[in-house]
Amino acid sequence: MPGVTSVLVLGEALLDVIDGRRLPGGSPMNVSVGLARLGVPTVFHTTIGHDDGGEILARHLLASGVTLTPGSWGSGPTFVAEVRLDDAGTVATVSTSPGSRNPSSSRRGRTGRCRSDRSAR
Structure with a gap:
């Protein structure tokens, strides 16, 4: 990207828990x-x-070459989204941790596919 010194990205970071594995x-x-x-x-x-x-x-971001701003460390827990898959690999439920910024966002029966063998990014 000619002329770009750096890019600032703002937004969520969370742990996806799929089949018991915690993934960025x-x-x-x-x-x-x-x-x-x-x-x-x-x-x-x-x-x-x-x-x-x-x-x-933080380790994943650092290993990927991303600088995390010091103000990113908050006083509450890290957001976690737990995904449960049915036998066909379709998302059966998505639930959020008590640290969620929107704890009422649990969804049941959501359609879609999710690879359960996602490699760490």
């Missing part, structure tokens, strides 16, 4: 990781907790 997730975080992996200097601002989940996300 959140569309804005994925965008920041993608930009950094393409060689674009990227700074990411989000809210993560001072907990295991926050450490997992």
